[in-house]
Amino acid sequence: MTATPAPSTLAEPPFRVPRDRADLQLFLQAALTLEHLTIPPYLTAMYSVRAGTNRPAFYAIRGIVLEEMLHMTLVANLLNAVDGDPLVANSQFVMDYPALLPFSRDKVPIALRHFGVDALETFLYIERPEYVAEPPGHPSVGEDDGWTSVGQFYATIREGVLRLTAELGEHELFRGDPARQVGPRDFYNSGGEVFAVTGLDSALKALRAIAEQGEGVSRTVYDSDDQLFGETRQPAHYFRFDEIRRQRAYGPHDTPASGPTGPAVDVGWREVHPIDPAAKVAHYPPGSAVRRAAERFNQVYARLLCVLESAFTGDPAAIRTTVPTMLELRDLAERLCRNPHPDPAKAALGLYASPTYEVTEAHFERAREDARLRA
Amino acid sequence: MAKHLGDRGRRVLVLEAGTRTLDTWPGHLDAMNTYYAALAKVPNSPYRANAAAPSPDVLDLQGLPEGGYRATGYFLQNGALPYASDYQRATGGTALHWMGLVPRMHPDDFTVRSAYGYGRDWPLGYADLEPHYRVAEHALGAAGDAAEQSDAIGLPFPPGYDYPMRRIPRSHLDHLLATRLDGTTIRETPDAPETTLRVVTTPHARNSTPNPHYDGGRGYRPAGAAGLPNYGERCVGNASCTPICPVQAKYTPLKTQATWSRRVTLVTHAVVSRVLADRNGRVLGVEYQRYDDPAAPGHTTATAEADIVVLAAHAIENARLLLVSGLANSSDQVGRNLLDHPMLLTWGLLDRPTGPFRGPGSTSGFEGFRTGPARRARAPFRIEIGNWGWSWSAGSPGSDVARLLGIPGDTGAPRPPGVFGTRLRETLGRDVGRQFSLQFALEQDAESRNRVTVDPAHRDRLGNPRPVLTYDLSDHVKRGMVAAKAVSDHLFRLLGADDRTAYAPGPFAPGWFRFDDRDYVFQGAGHAGGTHVMGDAPATSVVDPWQRCWDHPNLYAVGCGSMPSMGTANPSLTMAALALRSCEQIDRDLRELRRPAVVRLPEGQP
Amino acid sequence: MDSQQTAPQPEAADDPAECAGFVDVSVRLTGFDAFELRATGMVRAYHDTTLEQVGRPAVGRFLEDLAAAGGDPEGLTDEVSRDIARAITHLWYLGVWPPLARSTHAALGREKPNTAFVVSPEAYVEGLAWRTFHGHPPGAKPPGFGTWSDPPPAAPARPAEGPA
Missing domain, CATH: 3.30.410 (Cholesterol Oxidase; domain 2)
Known part of the structure; x- marks a missing residue:
């Protein structure tokens, strides 16, 4: 096995409350990158389960991925509302894995792992409801020199939005072009309804949706989809992962303290295609079918990000292409994961090939060129 | 109907002959697996057989080498040609496997006898049904282009009418x-x-892009899967509508069932075996058979009493039940006029x-x-x-x-x-x-020789006489x-x-x-109809324009069985419009029942 | 259900030699390459089904006959071997083991009924027939809302039309 590479990191904004529009935009761009960061690891786990098995886990992770995409879209809407420019289709947007979870005191690397206990432990760590420290500037965090939780980061954005609204006026702060907002027309199965951000209320609602879908309403297992979206509330992400990890569902009266006491959840830890978390395209022999498929995956992933960028920068209807593109990625990923790793030593260990999510500037250029030709 | 009446405060008991396995997401996934593993992907292939409430299957029919046919399974058939459609007895019904197309009938379809000299006229017309078509299009979630339907077919719509969702591409x-x-x-x-x-x-009853202009600009929110959140909000092209939509983007009655108020009670594994009436023709309720396990033979019999009984078991099952109960047939039309496309x-x-x-x-x-x-x-x-x-x-x-x-x-x-x-x-x-x-x-013309009858010598496992079809x-x-x-x-x-x-x-x-x-x-086509035909006179029809049996004012037989003609349109939308229209009459009937009696003093008293 | 709480041991690797041979033969039978065949996840299932249905001796003879024909299934002369070739190919294309010819069934002395069956729900979903025209099996692998409006891959672009 190759040596584990040093994990990559996301550039965190400075430890302060956003102090002007440009600062807020910087923070929101970081939030956009953050919301995307968990998607490749979640997809990797999803696509590594053997066909026809682990359905509850598959659907649970799928639902969470869709909600992360909803979060991305809400952040993009918020960024557009404050007259910013979401950047998605560039190589800095896609982290190299393993990547460090940002805004965290502990430096926990997140890798592309097959479905299993290790992957779930990582997911639980990512989504854990934790003690959320006050935003920077508060006396209780006077000794801190950096971010300690994602919750704190979002609370700080919230604080920034409130202060800038007071300072600039709501109308001036939210002066972005409303035509850039992505609405529910073309964004479906989205884990809530995506909505336009047009002012302070919708901005705060967006931030609340993001926080509570991930960690749950404070001290409960559930999110607030019933209040925010008029939908059935579900266990928040953390608790949905917990249901899989503990192989038992949360019932309507369960709390974080009680743990899940509902029906058993069917999980087959062995019904997976194990993969090498450090897999890179370079490990696959040039000219081999696996290599071609892995490169193809990265190219289609670049296309997905180009679609998102178009949708977030003036063509909201483009978001309807994300579903077909993600379905194409699913097919490619499943085909890869069912092929043994081309390296005989790794195949002997029972490892299979997997997508690598190495998306380069060349991929983006080609995706943009293809889009131009098809237009 | 259960939804409509329950929402208006009525207590509704729904007796379902089949099971309710498909109400849950695991049940739905099991049906998907059954479908995947089926050798012949026929309309009933995802749905497990139920010997207590048997359903016909298209595989029951075989052609003979030199012509003619052999029918096995639930139906007995003795006609020159086979009745070649099936249905499904489970929560959700036959609309579990329908294609989901919702064209309206053409105005000409309502007067085929008087205008063209064949078949039977409806006792009401397109204009009577039009407002209910719109309510049905909302209830099912229809995706279509009204301007195109009007322009290309000549279908009348109110000016500026929009479907809830834009047409399926x-x-x-x-x-x-x-x-x-x-x-x-x-x-x-x-x-x-x-x-x-x-x-x-x-037009389709299938989730498509919502139309922002619908309902005076209030728009429409597609109803997703009944068993799973954040699923089924758009058709994603599974191309298996018949027999099953994996994501539940296609409308099925399970979506409506999921919105029933608490005043609607669903009892499954309950086969209604007889409608009970008193000597004056007033219907008292029904007798039904409860079974536990579709595969095991045991059952118990119970009765349910009601002010109003609505038969909504499918054209053929409605007719079968009326014949077995000996009711509603002074016209001798029960079971006759069996239609399909x-x-x-x-x-x-x-x-x-x-x-x-x-x-x-x-x-x-x-x-x-x-x-x-x-x-x-x-x-x-x-x-x-x-x-x-x-x-x-x-x-x-x-x-x-x-x-x-x-x-x-x-x-x-x-x-x-x-x-x-x-x-x-x-x-x-x-x-x-x-x-x-x-x-x-x-379009098939209504003929009284095409009919459903029963023969007491041929019964299903619960002892209910099986339908005998004569068709040509x-x-x-x-x-x-x-x-x-x-x-x-x-x-x-x-x-x-x-x-x-x-x-x-x-x-x-x-x-x-x-x-x-x-x-x-x-x-x-899977479109059974005509078997309790609607008309304007008791001598020549089974139900009145409200689908109320002429012979029993508190018994309704609803569904395509009421339709004297289906024209060339898939009939489910029309069936839904008729049902919604009948709800109005049922409301009136129930209010009438509750009205205090007026006691008149003898004449001459102040 | 598996209550294993520690990381799973990798699946005992499919005996590489045997399944590799089955994959090689299947490449010749189906016209799809090894990557595409393995991508279905059905190699082991189809390999086992074939052995169960016709027995190891018949498979052995089939492999010899195929080798003698230079690896070209269309060069098979023995009727039983040819029928086995048909059955394996049918399996890959549809996920269905087909009925054998009555003569083959008799020659093999099979005691099981000579009827078709779907190997598993996944086998239907992974049928190769759908991939021959860039399609997908009905009920699975949906391509997305509105994609049925686009020309299928490898079709000529549609001529521009007036308002639809």
Whole structure:
């Protein structure tokens, strides 16, 4: 096995409350990158389960991925509302894995792992409801020199939005072009309804949706989809992962303290295609079918990000292409994961090939060129 | 109806003969697996058999080598031709496996007897039903283009009416046909008037892009899957609508069931065996059989009392129940006028890839033959453009794979060598990739000789008499098929397509017959109707315009069984509109029942 | 259900030699390459089904006959071997083991009924027939809302039309 590479990191904004529009935009761009960061690891786990098995886990992770995409879209809407420019289709947007979870005191690397206990432990760590420290500037965090939780980061954005609204006026702060907002027309199965951000209320609602879908309403297992979206509330992400990890569902009266006491959840830890978390395209022999498929995956992933960028920068209807593109990625990923790793030593260990999510500037250029030709 | 009445504060008991397994997501996934593992992907293939509440299956019918048919399974059949449709007894009903098309009937369809001299007239017209069509389109979640329907077919809508969702996008095949055929005129016979061809999108009860202008700008939110959140909010092109939509983007009654108020009680595993009435014809309630395990024989009998009883068990089951109960039949029409849409399929290869097996089974059609003076002589038809290659007509691609490999249907027959490898792969791709089909839905005229009866000698496992069907097609329908085939021949010529249509008797052609020296094979559309026909007089019909039995004012028989004609439209939307209209009368009936009696003092008293 | 709480041991690797041979033969039978065949996840299931249905001796003879024909299934002369070739190919294309010719069934002395069956729900979903025209099996692998409106891959672009 190759040596584990040093994990990559996301550039965190400075430890302060956003102090002007440009600062807020910087923070929101970081939030956009953050919301995307968990998607490749979640997809990797999803696509590594053997066909026809682990359905509850598959659907649970799928639902969470869709909600992360909803979060991305809400952040993009918020960024557009404050007259910013979401950047998605560039190589800095896609982290190299393993990547460090940002805004965290502990430096926990997140890798592309097959479905299993290790992957779930990582997911639980990512989504854990934790003690959320006050935003920077508060006396209780006077000794801190950096971010300690994602919750704190979002609370700080919230604080920034409130202060800038007071300072600039709501109308001036939210002066972005409303035509850039992505609405529910073309964004479906989205884990809530995506909505336009047009002012302070919708901005705060967006931030609340993001926080509570991930960690749950404070001290409960559930999110607030019933209040925010008029939908059935579900266990928040953390608790949905917990249901899989503990192989038992949360019932309507369960709390974080009680743990899940509902029906058993069917999980087959062995019904997976194990993969090498450090897999890179370079490990696959040039000219081999696996290599071609892995490169193809990265190219289609670049296309997905180009679609998102178009949708977030003036063509909201483009978001309807994300579903077909993600379905194409699913097919490619499943085909890869069912092929043994081309390296005989790794195949002997029972490892299979997997997508690598190495998306380069060349991929983006080609995706943009293809889009131009098809237009 | 249960939803509507429950929402208005009525206590409703729904007795479902089958199970409710599909209400849950695991039950739905199990049905998906059953479907995947089924050898023949027929409409009932995802749904488990239930010996306590048996359903007919199209596999029950087999053609005989020289013509004729054999019927096994739930139905007994003794007609010249087989009744070739099925239904499903479970929560959700037959609409679990429907295609989900919701065209409205044409205004002319309501007066076929007085205008064209065949069949039976409705006792109400399109205008009476129109407001209820709109409510039904909301209730089911319809996706369509009202301006196109009005313009292309002449369907009346209120000005500015919009469907809740934008029309389901046309298939690539629709586009190919439109490019080559729109605006062309054809005649079905040399002396017939010209009909202009135009590919027209079909309305669907299937989740599509919501229409922001709907409902005065309030818009519409698609109803997703009944068992899972954040699922089924758009059709994603699974191309298996019949028999099951994996994501539940297609409307099924389970979506409505999920919104029932607490005043609606659902009891499943409950087969209603008799409707009970007193000597004055007042219906008291029903007797029903409760069973636990569909596979085990035991059952207990119970009764339920009600102010109003509504039979909504499907046209054939409603009729069967009325016959067994000896009710509602002073007109002698119960069970008679059995209708379907006989379907004529034609199929072939276009000169380029059509992208078959993608999207819903049919997204557009040709509407130009649905009415007109020719109806006097021959049945009219609606042409569905078939997006799923030859799956219905020829069992593709399985039959193509078998044929190319040299595997015939009869294991005793000699086997050609067959092709393998790249040759197989490329031939299959090239041929299946160019497949398309046309599906002609003919209107069937109501005939009293086509009927459902019961024979006490033939009972199901719970002891309920099985339906005995006597069915045939009139010459009016057969002449319609002659015209349909002529139109099909024209279309294939205009398209430059390779026509592979062939009709012959055989095991897979129970619907074979000869007419005018030609062979035809028809299929059932799954649209049963007519069996408790609606009319304007008790002597000649079973139910009144509100679907209330003439003989029993507190007994309703609802569904397509009330329809004197289905025209050429898939009947479910009309059925829903009629049901919503009946709710108004049921409301009135119940208020009437609750009205305090007025006590009159004897005359002369102040 | 598996209550294993520690990381799973990798699946005992499929005996590489045997399944690799089955994959090689299947490449010749189906016209799809090894990557595409393995991508279905059905190699082991189809390999086992074939052995169960016709027995190891018949498979052995089939492999010899195929080798004698230079690896070209269309060069098979023995009727039983040819029928086995048909059956394996049918399996890959549809996920269905087909009925054998009555003569083959008798020659093999099979005691099981000579009827077709779907190997598993996944086998239907992974049928190769759908991939020959860039399609997908009905009920699975949906391509997305509106995609049925686009020309299928490898079809000529649609000529521009007037308003639909």
